[in-house]
Amino acid sequence: MLHYVPAVIALLLLIILFRYLPGRVFFIFAFLTAIMGGVLLHTQMEKREEPPLTQERLAAMNRDQELFVPWWNDYQKGIGELDRCWTRYHQILADAKNGESDIRATYARLSELERDMQDLRARMDKNVPPVTLSDEIYNPVASIVVKTDAYVAAEQKAVTLTRAAADPAAMQEKKPAEQARLLELVMLRESPVALFIEDEIGAVRKYLAPVSAVHRDERVKPDETTKKTND
Incomplete structure (x- = not known):
């Protein structure tokens, strides 16, 4: 019932202000009030739609966390390796640009990197998320997998095309500086922007937050008990 109090107050204010404010100012105020009311209503509806935190739901969250954590650890290891491969890629092109490696050495290093990325x-493709996860966590995890696969494919394509451009048999440029510039252009054209999975990670954290809070409380309790005993 208390949810309707702000709406009643806003309605009374509109009636009063309608008599005393100029028409244009009143309509601007009414428009802003309607927007704020819509935001508040949407927030209240979202809160009401959240399922109650029952013991059964907590148990399901605990089970999901036990399934998710091993998958997430392996996923992060794969991302770490991917970052190292991408760093190697940029280092290879930097060495070519600085004249520290000729086109044959650059081609050999890119070929090795291409195999490593494959x-x-x-x-990484074998690290599939557990299908027994609840929908609340499986859906964002599946989205992470799809976005990551597309990102890995884009990086792999960039390396492959750069390796093909560095093939000494097909290279048309003779000057090392021009060769390095050509490879850099391929890199700039084919490199993916970034891996955007912040929303999915936020959804997973939000879902598992109650379980994480319970685990934190359980870790604190023994310390508190020990302190009371010592006192």
């Missing part, structure tokens, strides 16, 4: 992608 192997990494095959291993």
Whole structure:
């Protein structure tokens, strides 16, 4: 019942202000009030839609966390390896640009990197999320997998095309500086922007937050008990 009090107050204010404010100012005020009311209503509806935190739901969250954490740890390891491969890629091109490696050495290093990235992608593809996860966590995790696969594919494509451009048999440029510039252009054209999974990670954290809070409380309790005993 208390939810309707702000609406009643806002309505009374509109009636009063309608008599004393100029028409244009009143309509601006009414428009802003309507927007704020819509935001508040949407927030209240979202809060009401959240399922009650029952013991059964907590148990389901605990089970989901036990399934999610191993998958997430493996996922992070794969992302770490991917970052190292991408760092190698930029280092190879930097060495070519600085004249520290000729086109044959650059081609050999890019070929090795390409094989390493193919192997990494095959291993990352095997790290599928558990299908027994609840929908609340499985859906964002599945979205992470789809976005990551597209990102890995884009990086792998960039390396492959750069390796093809560095093939000494096909290279048309003769000057090392021009060769390095050509490879850099391929890198700039083909490199993916970024891996945007912040929303999905936020959804997972929000879902598991009650379970994490319970675990934190359980870790604190023994310390508190020990303190009371010592006192």
